[in-house]
């Protein structure tokens with residue numbers, strides 16, 4: 001059995017999930033996963049000097065201009081590092097487990113700093129801080145290059161489709177000495193996962209767990225969460241700490257109920273597709289877009305009718321910068337509008353990344 005670096009965050013948080021999810025590998029099943037695989041193929045081709053056009057089909061998914069834009073940013077970032085680049089090279093990761101191996105997206109080896117980068121094409125924000133997947137890769141690279149304890153690793157998540165105040169590049173700087181300590185902790189968690197009775201623990205890591213739909217621990221947690229949500233309590237007399245804790249509890253309850261509902265929705269959809277009848281649920285087609293059958297014929301018909309069917313629109317400031325006009329000039333011609341304020345939970349990872357820049 002292979003211990004996959006991309007699932008290590010779940011193994012660390014819930015050791016039970018490692019063995020329990022054997023045979024339930026869902027890495028290629030969802031549309032989002034296919035989109036991510038396509039984006040990775042585009043980046044690999046570009047980084048190896050090839051070209052990809054919008055409209056090409058890779059792995060059954062159509063490459064869009066938006067994807068080329070996003071992936072282009074990642075490619076530019078890696079090329080700007082001016083180091084020896086290793087793209088999609090498979091590595092064994094013995095510090096984590098003899099059966100642990102994987103393929104880092106991009107590794108840039110420098111004299112004092114080595115970057116280990118991962119392109120995340122999903123919209124769920126991922127932080128590089130303490131991310132077991134990147135720590136595992138860094139541990140393999142460190143062993144391969146034989147660095148000293150002060151050598152710095154920059155663990156990088158490039159996530160272009162998710163808003164972050166830090167932008168698409170999130171970096172966590174950590175020394176080789178610390179990587180070894182963190183890797184040892186992950187290895188301990190993997191050992192527990194292989195023990196006779198590993199424990200299960202719910203949390204946001206349940207989101208992509210392939211056995212979430214039949215996990216009893218997640219089911220129990222969601223029933224407890226429903227109890228919390230229904231608990232009648234007045235907030236009169238709450239101090240600031242009480243009200244913060246109460247909101248945090250409810251948000252955690254909301255998260256666990258959503259995780260369970262999402263997992264069941266996937267299972268219900270699968271059963272409906274197999275022809276099962278499930279009371280209260282049915283499969284209905286979503287509204288599809290109307291597309292041209294023959295664009296050339298549309299142009300011809302429009303020409304005869306004297307109708308201009310092409311629309312011109314201004315590119316966004318970001319696209320114009322990418323097209324070659326300097327950021328300074330665009331800065332003088334555009335304004336970044338502040339978004340509306342909203343209540344958000346404090347993100348300690350953002351503070352860590354800002355601090356260690």
Ligand code: SF4
Nearest residue numbers: 014201206209212215
């Ligand atoms: S759903 Fe959550 S608690 Fe259950 S096995 Fe998966 S990760 Fe563990």
